[in-house]
Amino acid sequence: MNIHEYQAKELLAKFGVPVPAGFAAMSVEEAVAAAGKLPGPLWVVKSQIHAGGRGKGKFTELGPDAKGGVRLAHSIDEVRDHSAEMLGKTLVTVQTGPAGKQVQRLYITDGVDIAKEFYLALLVDRESGRIAIVASTEGGMNIEEVAHATPDKITTITVDPATGLMPHHGRSVAAALGLSGDLAKQCASVLAKLYDAFLGTDASQIEINPLAITEGGQLMVLDAKVGFDSNAMFRHKDLAELRDLSEEDAHEIEASKYDLAYIKLDGDIGCMVNGAGLAMATMDIIKLSGGEPANFLDVGGGASKEKVTAAFKIILSDPAVKGILVNIFGGIMRCDTIAEGIVAAAREVKLEDPLVVRLEGTNVDLGKKILSESGLPIVAADDLGDAANKIVAAVKQRVAA
Structure with a gap:
């Protein structure tokens, strides 16, 4: 969990770490009031987003010559102007990616020589x-x-x-x-x-x-x-109360409600796996097979049917996903539980994306039976390599169609 700079400084100050005086502001009026509490004559107006490189960043709504997300102000009027220009705008930095992040709060601090x-x-x-x-x-x-x-x-x-x-x-x-x-x-x-x-x-x-x-x-x-x-x-x-949900991916927020380990990636093949190591191996073999994973998703070792259903729905809620690979090794997690969750979620969301499932381990035969009798277009795979090749081929065929 990450927090904003102003929250970090307030926290470190409680441990005696020397930081400049400063105040958070959610509006131009609050920014001006914050500056009035500081001695001046130099203030720093800092955009608050969960990304580095703010000073060199660019606002998409402003021209290419506009200043970045960290600016010096030599008067209260400059504090007001900078705040009005930054609040509500989208700041793009080397760490945000091209989509950037919207600036919803500022941090007004004392200037330091x-x-x-x-x-x-x-x-x-x-x-x-x-x-x-x-x-x-x-x-x-x-x-x-x-x-x-x-x-x-x-x-x-x-x-x-x-x-x-x-x-x-x-x-x-x-x-x-x-x-x-x-x-x-x-x-x-x-x-x-x-x-x-x-x-x-x-x-x-x-x-x-x-x-x-x-x-x-x-x-x-x-x-x-x-x-x-x-x-x-x-x-x-x-x-935990310092968490700013507006700075996090909506899919990751939803996953956290079910205690799922989920990270959004840039590909088009959704992955649902149990175990972090197996999830990493699954993403690697998708890459080796010529595809791109759309996410890291570990449902954990003891997930319930409801948890699996939630995981499946989170994957499908990503519009970039064109196909799904489920790779489960049933140890603590039983294959029939996974199968029931897959079938329930697929029926609820009216699955249209290609789905390849590789199951192995506890109750694997029962799990495969549940999938085969579901009436859903689910492709079974014998091993991980076979699963990766099948989902990559299916996704390429769908994209080309």
């Missing part, structure tokens, strides 16, 4: 099973570009969970950023507070870009991106 910018992030390193600290002197830039062009400018340090964050981690990060004296002490302090926030919120990512040195010699977090482990939200009801 910046002497130097850095990049600092805490992430979950899946390979080592540790929290990784990523630091770079190239702040304010896309970290992917830095990693590609100058990987030597990125330092990664992992934290042993048995010891937690130690003083030497702070010294190492300060050294990587070229900080000494009081700034090195500030760096260690900020890192410790970010680490506390990471653990205290079950975060999966805390990205600070930039972490800046002000002209007054203070380290300050000027932008923050925070994401949480969705599986831990039952421990953080207050954080």
Whole structure:
């Protein structure tokens, strides 16, 4: 689960992380009022969407020469003008894709005189099973570009969970950023507070870009991106309330209601699989067979008939889907349960798309019998390779027709 920048900063401030003063605004009037609460004479008007690259982004409704989604204002009137121009408009950045995201809220903050910018992030390193600290002197830039062009400018340090964050981690990060004296002490302090926030919120990512040195010699977090482990939200009801559904895909929202793992992709072959690893393998073999998966959808190991029906309907609600591949290995999940869900959903939505089903495992014969006796145009497959070839061929035939 991701949250907006202003929410991230408010959260980090509770852990003592230094951030500029600022207020969220949902209207031009609120933006002007927010600016009036700040000292000025410089304000920053920031579009709030769940995507990076806002400053370099473009609004589709405005001309190519229009400013991006992060702007400086030197007067209250400029705050008003920038807010009126951004609210309700669609901002396209390198992370939104061509469709962009509509700006429904702004963040008005104090302007800061910046002497130097850095990049600092805490992430979950899946390979080592540790929290990784990523630091770079190239702040304010896309970290992917830095990693590609100058990987030597990125330092990664992992934290042993048995010891937690130690003083030497702070010294190492300060050294990587070229900080000494009081700034090195500030760096260690900020890192410790970010680490506390990471653990205290079950975060999966805390990205600070930039972490800046002000002209007054203070380290300050000027932008923050925070994401949480969705599986831990039952421990953080207050954080779950920060979720902005308008920033999420409608299919993914519906899937979350049924505890389904669903991610929208750009292809035209819908996938319903049980198990994340099997789902990844299914998408890979679709690609190898010349097709493109439309989604990742894991119904889990113990799904009910109702859950399977919901999953099927979510796939079919995507207009890009031209065919569906169901790949189930029945362990905890019984094949007859899957078959009943498929038949129920197909009848309810009046299925017209090609459907290929590969079942294997517990109650597989019963599952196949349910499908064959359903009277629906369901194509059975012997194995995963056979299933992928059949659905890719069926979809290509339908598109060509």
